[in-house]
Amino acid sequence: MLLIRCPYCEEERPELEFRNAGEAHIARPTNIAGESDDDFEKFFFIRSNPKGVIYERWRHIHGCARFFNAVRDTVTDKFVMTYKAGEPKPAKLPGASK
């Protein structure tokens, strides 16, 4: 069982308290009704599936109930870092060489 750090509770809690909520940093278009088919497809259907670092949304559903973002390595399953919803994609990851 993984330990996940909730950036709101500011502590590591067991995986069972959390729920994955899909890929992060995909903003709902402000004028969604006016989106073209292609743009809507990109927003709604297309998701990355990398071998390595992925940016995800998680929710501390059995805790503070807040949504937040997490960087996870899909190879090792390790959480690289977590940060609050609305914060920008981190420019530099801890432990990364560049």
Next chain:
Amino acid sequence: MNAAFRIPGAGRLSQAKTASFSFDDKSYTGIDGDTLASALLANGVHLVGRSFKYHRPRGFLSAGAEEPNALVQIVRDDARKTPNVRATVQELYDGLTARSQNRWPSLAFDVGAVNDLASPMFSAGFYYKTFMWPKSAWKNLYEPQIRSAAGLGVSPDRPDPDHYAARYAHCDVLVLGGGAAGIAAALAAAETGVRVILADEQAEFGGSLRFESGARIDGENGFAWAQAAIARLKAMDNVRVLSRTTAFGYYAQNFVGLVERVSDHLKNPGKELARERLWQVRAKRVVLATGAIERHMVFANNDRPGVMLASAARTYLNHYGVAVGRNVGVYTANDSAYAAAIDLKKAGVNIAAIVDLRDNPSGAVIDEARGLGIEINFGRAVVSAGGKLRVSSMTVQPKNGGGGRTIPVDAILMSAGWTPSVHLFSQSRGKVAFNEETRRFVPGTHAQDCVSVGACNGTDGLDATVDEAYAAGAKAAKEAGGKDSSVKAGKGAKPKVDAGESWSRGMLGAAPGAGPGTTVKAFVDFQNDVTAKDIRQAVHEGMHSIEHVKRFTTNGMATDQGKTSNMHGLAIAAEVLDKPIPQVGLTTFRAPYTPVTFGSIVGHARGALFDPTRRTATHGWASAHGAVFEDVGQWKRAWYFPKAGEDMHAAVNRECVTVRKTAGLFDASTLGKIEVVGPDAAKFMELLYTNPWEKLEPGRCRYGIMLREDGFIYDDGVVGRLAQDRFHVTTTTGGAPRVMHHMEDYLQTEFPHLNVWLTSITEQWAVIAVQGPKSREIIAPLVEGIDMSDEAMPHMSVREGKICGVPTRLFRMSFTGERGFEVNVPADYGEAVWEALWAEGQKHGATAYGTETMHVLRAEKGYIIVGQDTDGTVTPNDAALDWAVGKKKTDFVGIRGMMRADLVAKGRKQLVGLKTTDPKVVLEEGAQIVEDPKQAIPMKMIGHVTSSYWSQNCGRSIALALVAGGRDRMGQTLYVPMPNGTIEVEVTGMVFVDEKGERLNG
């Protein structure tokens, strides 16, 4: 009375305390501290089981957890018949009853042994080849035959009466394995004050110190030192010492699962004691001190009872005081078996000969053995063991061939070398590395915060082991935040090894006489009956990866997970492939390390505690009034209320008619309820639901539809606006949590600028639906402060006031098509208010009704149930709910999804009504609909029935269905093909009762 093979003065058990036990209904006497294995051996019993496939007689291979052969059934009572217990692990208690497995009619004469003679049939891959054809024979002939003939023990046939405990624990340093290495690591870590857990699978700590008679630490015999060290650790507040505890799984982030066997070793555990305890430990650092396991020699008939690992024989002698024979042969490829021969010889057992595959080995143990007058043969091999139910001889030949001789023996001790136990390390996702020089896999790259020490790390020698382990324990403690412990003299200082044993090397693969071209039964995997020949055959038949060889032969796939067989199997495959071992690869080690009971994993989560049961406030009343309940998710809901003599059909018919004639009371409390509050509440509702909300006046209600972003219906429910900034939202019963999740998601991440709070109020409000022409007359006398006249409180309105003196949110709404109300009261008052309403209802002949009647009444009106009439691919238009979509709205979740080409295309499945031509026929929900019943199979299916009931009010059956282009098919005849014939139906509108909706005010 001493058992025949118990040697006075040998071993550590007190011979005074005896325990009687039975094996296959024969009584024996053992002594306190024995395992079932040592007690049987003390009585000269070697034959304890039959093998899985060939039903060959089997004895004890080992003295520990790696045992592949000696699996027995332990019977405590009618309910407690545990199969596949390793006799080498099961501790003896007075009165223990054990039975052998996989034999009929008896252990000594087993009919299934004919498989041994027919063994060409059962060679590698036999499951895949022999039983291929014909297909039907698999189900009728092969599978039942295999299941009865093969297999291990028999499952208990009653519920497990024992209980199982569970603990979560956190520690700084978790030490797995309580031999010299584990104890040294734990001592070092404990001195720094960090929280330490030390676990070992055995009843007593010490690991191989149990048999290593030559080990001396801190001036004491090794085993005695271990006991003293454990006593010291136990006395420390920061240390938890767990014996009989197996670490079976190593998971992410140093999360380790352990099972503690709490009471399987006790005569009368009593009801208070759990049988086992599951420990789920999260450790900052893990020290793996899991030791090494001795390998057997792979030669013909190496499975005969009496043929065993040298270290096992040594354990039985030095710990349990038991000789495994009187005239013992030794077959080895390394030094460690010499120590066994020496110990046995000194205890008075004759050593017939030591057969050493090596050409000219030298060393102290060899000299010592020679000095004791033991015959030693270098460069020779045991090519076959004689005897059947017990080994009777060994045939010895020069290893390169040539004349042999047969030496009578009653036991053969063998050692091909030692395999580091990297199981847990590998489970932690660590990568093993092959050491070419010592020909073994040792821990390479660690993936987690753990360290391997001692034999499991390929460290040879007691001195080096203790050094390494002590340093690693201190380092782990420091990394976990412990004080820097300066090593002091005396208490807590590094243990000093005065004397120890050390050996490495040995051999991998088949021994001479069992090599390529031979067909002898030289077993690699005892538990799955895999021979060296099987592995070679698998390679010849094209299995070139060790993962394929493993699955084709089942080598290493039995419950012992190949602890003794993996390396031999790998070496044999590598030899045939002519590849170096690392290129053939090692199979993956998976949890559990040893079998884990379902009971320990399930713990308390069984029966009523398996899943929470949710009951509404009126549950007791409904039970008292004869309700039959149905499970809806975790809820228990009253399904129908049969009167004396009524079946479900009769009860539902009566309830349905009564509601439309007078009135009915229904508990709707399970509906999800969410309060949406805040200055931007209406704006939020506009975004989350298809409907317009800004202009809904406080005090009015609206039926809302929630979509997902893809444009499909996600949930629905009536929403009351209590105030400008306050909405009381209802959801489907099953949808409550996901709707809340969906709302929170948008509020927190997409619309965080909106000033809104969401609160689940499902359990705060009990909801009593009062529906029917008399509903107002039933409620009104109990209500204060609410004008319930049609003018003051029209259909789809909500009022706050009091009922029976308690606060109420009174909704005028209807899920039946009748004049109706839903009385919300604080849940604590739910039952009292229900009883008051019931009393009023009795004056008007009202009925209580359950979920079945609710379903029928709503279907009569064509009201949909999300999740029954919709399936996640239905749009509002498909469900004829276009009217509920705000046409002027520029945004709501799902607005863009709804515009997708496929969602507005012609010919989509639409919700319609169906009437069977024969009004008495009730369609089956889920039944498929076709246009032309005479077309060829497979027919083109154009839709399916979503809801179907007998409607007593209509005097006929009614149904709702999703049908392609359904609304353009009004009046068309369609067909529902069923196994017993085709049913003719007519496409109709969805409303079967009161099409104009006049009864809402009736």
